[in-house]
Amino acid sequence: SQELEQSPQSLIVQEGKNLTINCTSSKTLYGLYWYKQKYGEGLIFLMMLQKGGEEKSHEKITAKLDEKKQQSSLHITASQPSHAGIYLCGEQYNNNDMRFGAGTRLTVKP
Amino acid sequence: DTGVSQNPRHKITKRGQNVTFRCDPISEHNRLYWYRQTLGQGPEFLTYFQNEAQLEKSRLLSDRFSAERPKGSFSTLEIQRTEQGDSAMYLCASSQPVVAKNIQYFGAGTRLSVL
Numbered sequence: 001s002q003e004l005e006q007s008p009q010s011l012i013v014q015e016g017k018n019l020t021i022n023c024t025s026s027k028t029l030y031g032l033y034w035y036k037q038k039y040g041e042g043l044i045f046l047m048m049l050q051k052g053g054e055e056k057s058h059e060k061i062t063a064k065l066d067e068k069k070q071q072s073s074l075h076i077t078a079s080q081p082s083h084a085g086i087y088l089c090g091e092q093y094n095n096n097d098m099r100f101g102a103g104t105r106l107t108v109k110p
Numbered sequence: 111d112t113g114v115s116q117n118p119r120h121k122i123t124k125r126g127q128n129v130t131f132r133c134d135p136i137s138e139h140n141r142l143y144w145y146r147q148t149l150g151q152g153p154e155f156l157t158y159f160q161n162e163a164q165l166e167k168s169r170l171l172s173d174r175f176s177a178e179r180p181k182g183s184f185s186t187l188e189i190q191r192t193e194q195g196d197s198a199m200y201l202c203a204s205s206q207p208v209v210a211k212n213i214q215y216f217g218a219g220t221r222l223s224v225l
Contacts, residue, residue, distance in 0.1 A: 004152075033213070042114070042201060042216040043153070050211075088152050096166055097143065098203075098214055100152025 003027075004089055006101035013079050014109050021074045021104045023089035029069045031092035037103070038085045046074075046087075076106075084108045112136060114217035116202050122223045123192055130188045131220045135204030142185050143214060144177055145201040153201050159185060192224045 005024045013019050023032070031050050035043040047056045049065035049072060056063050060077045076083055086105050090098040115134040123129050135142045140161050145153035156175065157167045161182040170176070174192075179185040189196055199221050203214040 031211070035216075040199070040219075040221065042116075042218040043203075045213055045215060048211060048213055090152070092212060093155075096158055097155035097169070098145075098153070099155070102150065102152050 003099055004091060004101035006087075006089060006104050008104060009102070010105040010107070012107045012109065015080060016078055019076050019079055019106070021087050021106070023072045023074070023101055025070050025091065027070070029065065029072070029091050032065055032069075032072045033090040033092070033098065034063050034072070034074055035088045035090060035100075036085045037088060043088060079106075079108045081108045081110055114202055114204050114215055116200075116217035116220050118220060119218060120221050120223075122225065124225050125194060126191055128188065128190045129192055129222060130186050131200055131202075131222075132184060132186050133202030133204075133217060134184045135202070136206075136215060137183075139204035139206045139215075140182070141205045141207060141212075141214075142179055143203040143205070144185070144187050145203065146171070147199040147201055147219070156187075189222075192222075194224045197222055197224045 007022050033048050034046040037043045047063045052067040052069045054065045062075045065072045086103040088100050088103045090100040093099045117132045143158040144156040147153045157177050159179040174190045177187045199219045201219045203216045205212050205214045
């Protein structure tokens, strides 16, 4: 069972629009990772957040971890077709494995 | 290519057959992980190695699943007597915790179809 809840499950946006994906945990997050996955392929690491209130950006993608460290958001500005894919949030568990949300499938219409 | 490499990319097998997948991690990474991913779900942890030692295997799905990393480099995941429910994507990841905050880097996966 997934312990991280992602919303929405899927998202269709017009190219150029901004969008936000959320990842919520019922427990404090001690390390929150964002990955992107193209259909049928492996996961590509995007960003890692550890501190409450932390925010990181890479190109047009910004990820934030809230002060309570129970929710993270991923924001894409001016979306492009290359942003399409499945976005997964994951948390470090027992300092060993990663536990993931079910993912958000993003479609960007040209 | 210095990323995580998995072979084969696709495997089709008949129910009851044994299959083996290989993972070559990033060369300086001492941790190696195996995950399974089914359609519409995030990856599910199976097992991991630190060098050649398998430190967690209680989450392997059944005793038909086994993994090895004999020399602390590449790893193999074997599924014996495959069942249709084993059909999934099997992902391998590697990390170097001391250097890079245990960020796991994933391979492209092996997609298994059991007929």
